Amino acid sequence: MSIQNSEIRLSARPIGMPTMETFQFVDIDMPTPRDGQVVLKLLYLSVDPYMRGRMSDAKSYVAPFEVGKSFEGEAVAQVVESRHDRYAVGDIVFGRLPWRRYGLSDGHGIRKLDLSIAPMTAYLSVLGTTGLTAYFGLFDIGQPKPGETVVVSGAAGAVGMTVGQIAKLCGCRVVGIAGSDAKTEYLVQELGFDAAINYKTQNLHTALKEACPNGVDVYFDNVGGTVTDAVLLRINDDARIPVCGQIALYNLAKPEMGPRLLSQLVVHRALMKGFIVTDYQPRFPHAIRHLASWVRAGQLKYKETIVEGFENVPDAFLGLFRGENIGKQLVKVADPQ
Template sequence: MSKMNKQIVLKSRPEGEPTEDNFGVVETPIPTPGDGQILVKVIYMSLDPYMRGRMSAAKSYSASAEIDKPMLGGGVGVVEQSNNNNFAVGDYVVCATGWQSYCLSDGTGVLKIDPDNAPISTGVGVLGMPGLTAYYGLLKIGQPKAGETVVVAAASGAVGSVVGQIAKIKGCRAVGIAGSAEKCAFVVDELGFDACLNYKAPDFKEELAAACPDGIDVYFENVGGDVFEAVLPLFNDDARVPLCGLISQYNATELPTGTNMLPALMRDMLTKRILIQGFIISFHFDLLPQFLKDVGGWITSGELKYREDIVEGIENAPEAFMGLLKGKNFGKLLVRVAEDPTRN
């Protein structure tokens, strides 16, 4: 066992895009579990867009990361010491690890996972929070019906890729939006979407309209900004918009300039009876058993595929996270903190 716990701490709160200067690398002694606690050695650390909000001191739905403390986030690890009867040494678990190589937990919110069922990395990916986000947002808010058109922003990412595939399973036309020709090819050729458009293309709006000849019934929003502006004119009556994320705005320091789209949006919401509903998946963990049954089954049957983008070494987490906010990742972004003994 390493004698030190390597941590990535928040040194300062960013103004606009995060930089390397906002992070620090420190080493502290590995903590000792107290009564009822477990010590978890982190194997995979999850990087997710919501973490940009945690870097801010602004009030939100969850607590902000503290200065000079490890960045907040989830991960997968193995129990190395246990003073908790619910967990044994050697158990693989998903928990709130933070950006560090070891963490303590009292067991609250900790989920055991079986490496014989699926790779343990999926516990923070397709079978974890991102997958559940896609499952809840599409099925509970989007409520797709066979024959409808479902459009998904950030379609090659951890959430969007699952949304589109579930839409296809439910008999819908799935149209993705991504940030490169390579990502679009993957979304169509590997994931089975009906079409995927590169939002950076000069004729993106025209291509999107052509890909949705019958309009848009469900739009799964992960991006906002110019992408939403292209989608807005295409909404059908009674369209549904699960509002999951707005990654194009996370680094903004002021309101965008340009055309004010709010009046047009409000008019269409009224006249077309459009439902736009934001959601935070941590309020819906009661769906976890059904989600694991359904999505686990679709993975086993080959109906649902996933891709992981794994970065080696916890010291590379800040750079990888900054790239995530710019769309540089391809699939679910993970940091491998330690060797995964379950992989050959």
């Protein structure tokens, strides 16, 4: 039986919401390693909202995907053939890899995972970019203090649920905003959030007033749009607002209109700051030690929504914008050998 190889390419830049046609599956040859190269078999890949930005050609902090070329993203893979000194067949590695069942690597940009600390998927969620995004956004910009109220939007997403739990460890009152009762129940009952609001069924203004009787000191924004409008009206003096994502806006062909609320920043001398987790790279090891210790102590839970099958990557990606995932959305491409 000959092994099939294939990759997923960007067929054309989407305008508005991407569709299944945005993703093109192409059969390709199995790679042959030269000296100093390994063959990587993709096991798990991460689909993330920020990837929508890379589908456009607007100038941004990461280069856009190229039309007709493979997507790429964080993934876990296994070395299945090695002509590289430092990698042996069977090694499980992490890297930013093409969406390709089997690919080549010269070892640059990949690293071996220590599976004694956590299962491999954790390196795509709580011990990966997700956990680090929560960690640096919350600590460096949000700077929560015990007794303060922290509100998180996109709270049942991978970043949001991590933010909320860390804020609880800091002694804060934590309020999550999410899009279904299953999510809000999960946040309160499983993760210990003090309150959670379903923005699709509840009146946000009333619910925020009730859930945040002392106002909002930190607002960790993953979504933007009307949810953010509502929270901005409840901020306290000296509020800090890490702007992590604006998923509500990513698929708009042109900027949506919303009420101008910058006066709130003046009145409350509030700080709002965007950030990009890779800027904190030198501090990743330190942060991962913290995150891992909380995970081991059972103080930081993580959750994954795993779709099976390489062919289901597009649907898993599109599901992010339908709010289908609780926790980190991953795709399982293959079992390790």
